[in-house]
Amino acid sequence: MIDRPAVMRLFGDEARELLIDMESLFLELEQTPDDRALVARVFRTMHTLKGSGAMFGYTEAARVAHALEDVFDRVRHGRLPLTSELLGLCLEAKDHLQTLLEGDPADVPVAVREASDALMLRIAAFEHDEADVDDGQAVHAAKPYDTGVPEHMTISGDATGEAEVCLWVRLTPADDWMWRGLDPLRLLDSFRGYGPFEVVPVFADGGLEHVGEVPFPVRWEGVLTGRVSADVLRQDYAWLLDSENLSIMSLGKRSDCPPVRALLSAAVGGRVNDPLALMAAARAMEREDICNCMDVQSVASEVAQAAEASSSSIRVESAKLDRLVGFVGELVILQSRLSQLVRGVPDDAMREVAEGLERLAGSLRDSAMSMRMVPMGSTFHSFRRLVRDLAAQLGKKVLFEAEGGDTELDKTLIDQLRDPLLHLLRNAMDHGIEPPEVRLATGKPEEGVVRLGASHSGGEVHIYVSDDGAGVDLEKVRLRAVAMGLIPPETEPDTATLLALLYVPGFTTAPGVSEISGRGVGMDVVHSAIAALRGSLDMETTPGRGTTCHIRLPLTLAIIDGMRVLVGGDSYIVPLTMVEACLERFVDGAVRTVECIEYRGRLIPCVSLRLLLGVPGEQPGYERVIVAGKEGHEVGFAVDAVVGLQQAVIKGVGNLCRNVAWISGTTVDADGGISLILDVVQLIRFAVGSVGPEAHA
Amino acid sequence: MMDPHTASPALHMLAFRLGDETVAMDILCVREVLDPGDITRIPQMPDYFLGVINLRGYAVPVIDLRHKLGMGRVAHTPATRIVILDLPGAGELQLMGVFADSVRGVVEVATDQLLPPPSMGAAVPQPYLRGIVRIDNRFVLVLDHERLLTMDEITGMALSTPSLLDRR
Numbered sequence: 001m002i003d004r005p006a007v008m009r010l011f012g013d014e015a016r017e018l019l020i021d022m023e024s025l026f027l028e029l030e031q032t033p034d035d036r037a038l039v040a041r042v043f044r045t046m047h048t049l050k051g052s053g054a055m056f057g058y059t060e061a062a063r064v065a066h067a068l069e070d071v072f073d074r075v076r077h078g079r080l081p082l083t084s085e086l087l088g089l090c091l092e093a094k095d096h097l098q099t100l101l102e103g104d105p106a107d108v109p110v111a112v113r114e115a116s117d118a119l120m121l122r123i124a125a126f127e128h129d130e131a132d133v134d135d136g137q138a139v140h141a142a143k144p145y146d147t148g149v150p151e152h153m154t155i156s157g158d159a160t161g162e163a164e165v166c167l168w169v170r171l172t173p174a175d176d177w178m179w180r181g182l183d184p185l186r187l188l189d190s191f192r193g194y195g196p197f198e199v200v201p202v203f204a205d206g207g208l209e210h211v212g213e214v215p216f217p218v219r220w221e222g223v224l225t226g227r228v229s230a231d232v233l234r235q236d237y238a239w240l241l242d243s244e245n246l247s248i249m250s251l252g253k254r255s256d257c258p259p260v261r262a263l264l265s266a267a268v269g270g271r272v273n274d275p276l277a278l279m280a281a282a283r284a285m286e287r288e289d290i291c292n293c294m295d296v297q298s299v300a301s302e303v304a305q306a307a308e309a310s311s312s313s314i315r316v317e318s319a320k321l322d323r324l325v326g327f328v329g330e331l332v333i334l335q336s337r338l339s340q341l342v343r344g345v346p347d348d349a350m351r352e353v354a355e356g357l358e359r360l361a362g363s364l365r366d367s368a369m370s371m372r373m374v375p376m377g378s379t380f381h382s383f384r385r386l387v388r389d390l391a392a393q394l395g396k397k398v399l400f401e402a403e404g405g406d407t408e409l410d411k412t413l414i415d416q417l418r419d420p421l422l423h424l425l426r427n428a429m430d431h432g433i434e435p436p437e438v439r440l441a442t443g444k445p446e447e448g449v450v451r452l453g454a455s456h457s458g459g460e461v462h463i464y465v466s467d468d469g470a471g472v473d474l475e476k477v478r479l480r481a482v483a484m485g486l487i488p489p490e491t492e493p494d495t496a497t498l499l500a501l502l503y504v505p506g507f508t509t510a511p512g513v514s515e516i517s518g519r520g521v522g523m524d525v526v527h528s529a530i531a532a533l534r535g536s537l538d539m540e541t542t543p544g545r546g547t548t549c550h551i552r553l554p555l556t557l558a559i560i561d562g563m564r565v566l567v568g569g570d571s572y573i574v575p576l577t578m579v580e581a582c583l584e585r586f587v588d589g590a591v592r593t594v595e596c597i598e599y600r601g602r603l604i605p606c607v608s609l610r611l612l613l614g615v616p617g618e619q620p621g622y623e624r625v626i627v628a629g630k631e632g633h634e635v636g637f638a639v640d641a642v643v644g645l646q647q648a649v650i651k652g653v654g655n656l657c658r659n660v661a662w663i664s665g666t667t668v669d670a671d672g673g674i675s676l677i678l679d680v681v682q683l684i685r686f687a688v689g690s691v692g693p694e695a696h697a
Numbered sequence: 698m699m700d701p702h703t704a705s706p707a708l709h710m711l712a713f714r715l716g717d718e719t720v721a722m723d724i725l726c727v728r729e730v731l732d733p734g735d736i737t738r739i740p741q742m743p744d745y746f747l748g749v750i751n752l753r754g755y756a757v758p759v760i761d762l763r764h765k766l767g768m769g770r771v772a773h774t775p776a777t778r779i780v781i782l783d784l785p786g787a788g789e790l791q792l793m794g795v796f797a798d799s800v801r802g803v804v805e806v807a808t809d810q811l812l813p814p815p816s817m818g819a820a821v822p823q824p825y826l827r828g829i830v831r832i833d834n835r836f837v838l839v840l841d842h843e844r845l846l847t848m849d850e851i852t853g854m855a856l857s858t859p860s861l862l863d864r865r
Contacts, residue, residue, distance in 0.1 A: 570738055613740035651756045663739065666749060666756040674737040674751050 011056040013315075015101045018049045019094055024381045026090050027388065033082040043072045048236050049097070051190040055183065060108045060116060061100040067120045068093050086126055091385070093119055164227050166251040169197075172219040174245055187241075188220060194233065195226020223251070318411060321372055328361075328368040329559055329649035333668050335361040336647060340671065365559055365647065372412070373555075376454050376463075377405030379414055383425055387450060390429050397436050397447040398429060407454035409461050413553060416533055417463070420526040424465040424549050425450065427523070432469030432547055442544065444468070460577060461555060466548035472541040474498045480507065499539045503527040534664050536681045552681075562648040562667070564675060565626060565639040567609045568617035571675040572639070573648045573667055574626055578680040580634055582642060583625040591619060594687055597636050599627055605687040606636035612683075613662070628680045635687040637678075648677060662686070707805050710830075712837060713780060713797035715763040715771070718820045719837045721804060721830070726842040728781040728792060730800055733773070750779070750794060757781065759794035762845075766821050771796040782842060804837075806830045811839060 025042045029035065050065035068090065074080040096119055099112065169191060173184045191197045201217030224233075230250045237246055335357050342354040380402040391398040409417075433439075433448035440446055451466045477498045482489045486501060501507060502523040530537045535553035554560065554577070562573035585597060585606070597606040606625055609615070625636040648667035664679035710721035711730075736748040736759055745765040749756040759779060763771045771777060776799035784791045814826035819838060827841035 615738075615740070662741075666737070668751050668756075672751055673735050674749050674756050676737065676739065 011052060011058075012101065015049060015053065015058075015061075016098075018045055019098055019101070020378065020381065021045050022049070023091065023094050023385060026087055026094065027381075027384050029082060030084060030087050030388075033087075036076075039072065039076050039082070043069065043076055044232070044236070046072060047193055051193060053101075055186050055190065056105070058101060058105040060105065060113065061097050064093060064097055064100065064116050064120060067123045071123055071126055080126065089119075089122055089126070091388075093123065164195075164225060165229065167224040167226075167228075167230055167233065168249040168251050169199075169222040169224055169233075170219060170247045170249075171222070172245055172247075174242070184217075184220065188222065191222065191224055194228045195224055197222055197224045199223075316371075318372075322412075325368050325372060325559075328365050332361050332365055332559065332647050333649055337671065362647075369410070369555075369559065372410050373408040374411050374414060375406045375408050376414060379418060379421070380405045380452060380454075383421065383452060386422070387425060387429065390426065394429060395435060396429065396433050398433055399447050399449045401449060401451045402453065403451070404454035407456060407461060409454075409553070410555060413533060413555075416529070417551075417553070420529045420551070421452070421463070421465065423523075423526045425452065428465055428467035428469065428547065428549075432467035432471075434470050438470075456555075461553045463551040463553065464548055465551075466546060468546040471543045471545055471547055472499065472502070472539075473543070474541075477501055495541075499541065502539070503537075531682075534679070534681075560648050560650065560677075562646050562677065563626065564643040564646045564669070565609075565624070565637075566641045566643060567613065567639050568615040570613070570615055571643070571669065571673065572609070573646065573675045573677045574628060574637070575648075575677065575680060576645065578628040579626060580629060581627040583627060583636065585623050585625050585638060587619060587621055587623060591638075597625060599634060599636065604634045604636055606638055607683060607687045608638045609678075610638070610640075612686075629684050633684055633688060635684045637683070646675075648675070650677060706808050708808055708811065710804050710806065710839065711780065712801040712804050712832070713778070714799045714801065715766065716768045716798060716820075718768065719801065719832075719835060720821065720840050721837050722780075722782070722840050722842050724803055726783050728783050731779045731781060731794070733777055733779050733796070747796070752781065752792065752794075755792070757792045757794050759796065762795040762797070766825065768820060771798055774798070784842065784845075804832055806832065814838070 022042065022045045025038055025045065029038050029042065032038065046065050046069040050062045050069055053059075053065060054062035071080065071086070071090075075082050075086075080086075096115060100108065100116070103109075103112065171184060171188060173182070177184065188197070188199055191199075199220050199222035202219050202221055230248045233248050234246075335354075339354050339358055342351050345351070384400050384402065387398055387400040428450050433450065434442070434444075436446045439448060449468045451464070453466075454461060454463045456462075474495060478487070478493070481487045481498070481501050484504075484507065486504060486507075487493060504524060507524070527537050530551055530553070533553055535551055538550045538552075539547065540550070541547040554575070560573075561576040563576055563579055565572050565574060581599070583597065583599065591608050591611065593608055593611040595606050595608070596603045598604075604627070608623075610617070610619065620640055623638040623640065624642050625638050626642070627634050627636050629635050646667075646669070650665040650667055662679050662682050663676050664682075665677045666674050667677055669675050709724040711724050711727045712719055712721040714720075731750075731752075734750060736750055737756075738748040739746065739758075742748075745761045747759045747761055749758050751757075761771050763769055778797050778800045779794040780797050780800065782793050782795060784793050810830050811828040812830065814823055814829050816823060819826060819829070821838050821840065825840055825845055827839045830837050830839060
């Protein structure tokens with residue numbers, strides 16, 4: 001029996017990615033409906049989905065995909081305009097396909113089946129609208145898709161912009177194909193979707209006359225002529241087959257290729273055992289001349305490229321990666337313990353080993369961390385759909401712009417960032433962007449703009465969500481705060497204070513509860529979620545001009561570079577990305593928790609960690625001051641001593657640290673003790689707040 | 698020895714001393730017993746909260762149970778131990794260490810020997826008690842580990858950051 005779940009998993013992951021691709025293509029097409037290359041890509045995605053869906057038994061999904069493919073074929077040929085209505089329908093169809101792919105293909109509920117029928121009728125309606133429709137097509141769309149094999153199709157050149165080429169395809173089934181539910185014959189059939197495909201089976205021992213067992217081809221050799229490049233074909237099948245199962249070589253333009261038949265007979269004759277010999281044999285058969293070195297070279301390099309392309313990335317379960325990062329973390333701790341021990345040993349050889357290990361552990365840490373880094377693009381993409389649907393729901397016109405999608409971030413962080421970003425985007429759409437008529441009345445373009453961006457800056461990632469809407473009504477916030485008893489009625493707090501009120505749990509200025517937001521569970525959740533990721537959230541707003549929410553995050557949650565400092569008998573870690581400078585101060589008499597010191601000609605607040613954290617012991621007369629912060633928000637922290645740099649593997653203390661102010665986690669020291677990691681952002685906020693603007697005066 | 702046919706199911710408990718009292722806890726919630734090592738203080742915590750210890754790379758919070766129950770402080774003697782408990786938390790287990798003046802060992806009692814806690818007069822406040830058993834002619838207080846330290850208490854132990862408004 002076929003191991004069904006494994007097949008489903010294999011297909012499921014890839015189908016999901018295909019659907020994500022498809023959705024983003026639809027959304028891009030919405031902006032540029034005339035982009036023929038995009039249309040061609042949509043078409044190809046649908047085609048792949050249909051073919052592989054059918055191959056894995058998802059006939060219902062294949063049926064829907066087939067109908068979509070038909071419509072897009074007409075769009076491709078310029079016979080059907082790509083209206084936003086059609087795209088809306090396509091998006092619906094994509095969602096429906098997702099439902100189908102998540103369900104059991106063998107048991108599609110009647111309701112779902114009816115939903116597909118309804119959807120396909122609506123898709124078919126588009127074809128009826130066209131004058132030059134041939135009736136066969138339109139009916140075909142609503143007809144059940146039966147064979148499960150993609151039918152013969154030629155890709156016409158105008159859409160893909162590719163010249164007709166000749167490709168050599170070699171399919172070698174692996175032993176486990178039967179277990180994976182892969183049928184080589186169906187696979188071969190699926191190649192016919194790209195163009196005329198001639199194929200011959202190759203048997204072991206070169207022929208059928210082998211007696212005693214049922215002959216089964218060891219591989220198939222085929223020649224495909226069409227307007228699809230070898231790279232595209234490889235990509236289309238890369239998810240399914242390894243490079244040793246499928247090799248595709250370009251034989252060149254069709255016009256200068258030897259007749260296909262001759263090639264194939266060469267294959268059957270056993271004259272084609274390796275790619276180089278293939279070309280040589282082909283050339284020799286067609287024109288008596290020997291193929292020149294250039295051709296051989298190009299085939300050879302192409303084969304090399306193919307091997308490289310298919311091995312350049314692998315899928316790994318993220319739990320495995322997490323475990324690896326965990327081990328690397330332990331290794332880093334042990335390594336720094338070793339380094340510390342060796343420091344006092346007068347043995348050069350041992351020190352050398354420790355240094356080598358230190359370098360290696362550092363590189364291992366970096367590469368293990370980089371494995372978990374993924375671009376934010378796919379997250380951004382899913383928001384595009386959200387904004388589109390939300391705009392329609394709210395009756396607003398919104399243009400969504402995303403930039404910096406290639407910014408890489410720890411996968412765990414990205415996952416945890418999704419909800420906060422979702423909240424911020426919803427806020428921007430619901431509270432920020434005004435309805436079209438209001439926008440027109442205030443002299444703004446009808447269409448609002450919501451931007452989402454990400455960039456790297458030092459060891460941090462900066463993410464912003466901005467809108468060009470009405471901005472936060474600060475007066476309304478003030479009145480609401482007064483009503484809630486958060487501030488006395490007569491005070492006039494500054495903008496920053498008012499905006500900070502938005503983070504108070506239960507605070508909302510929305511007049512009523514809408515379906516999207518306004519339940520008073522918004523900004524406080526976002527704020528604490530970002531804080532839990534050791535990040536910070538800042539808001540800027542200009543009345544009538546819009547609001548920008550700025551998120552700063554550390555690159556990763558697991559390991560940071562830190563500076564270890566001592567206060568009394570306690571040891572603390574300051575994240576190195578925040579450290580600006582190291583000063584000193586002499587103390588005469590008692591100190592206050594927050595004082596001022598001079599730094600680069602300015603007065604900045606200086607916090608006595610000893611007093612703030614209640615460290616027991618006597619106040620020393622000489623203290624080191626670590627200056628931490630960014631962009632004019634520096635704050636000094638007075639400590640007893642600076643031990644040095646340390647890689648800190650961050651360990652939470654369960655729920656404990658969540659409410660411990662100014663501590664973001666713990667780490668195990670080289671000597672086996674525990675250091676607390678300071679939450680510098682919180683500390684800065686506290687220090688700046690308690691000194692106030694007068695310190696800068 | 699009890700007759701296995703008539704006895705009710707046995708409870709295994711770890712018995713340890715807090716001051717003059719012998720208390721016991723269900724063995725199923727006890728992860729291990731350690732010798733006290735270095736404890737890292739965490740600022741802004743109530744004073745029964747002693748800090749965190751390094752348990753094979755994990756930071757585990759430790760409390761002075763005796764102090765928390767209002768029975769004075771644990772004296773640091775060679776007999777002092779840290780009992781590591783698995784506390785049921787929000788969907789995950791949270792490790793928590795408690796100091797004990799000494800650990801007596803594992804005792805076995807039948808379920809029906811577990812009597813309801815006295816409504817008053819016990820050394821341990823009644824809400825923290827699961828019951829009381831008599832072992833070797835002495836009453837042993839059985840602590841309810843689930844109520845000993847609730848998750849709310851753990852997360853609420855720390856003072857939260859002073860908000861913007863508190864500072865004016």
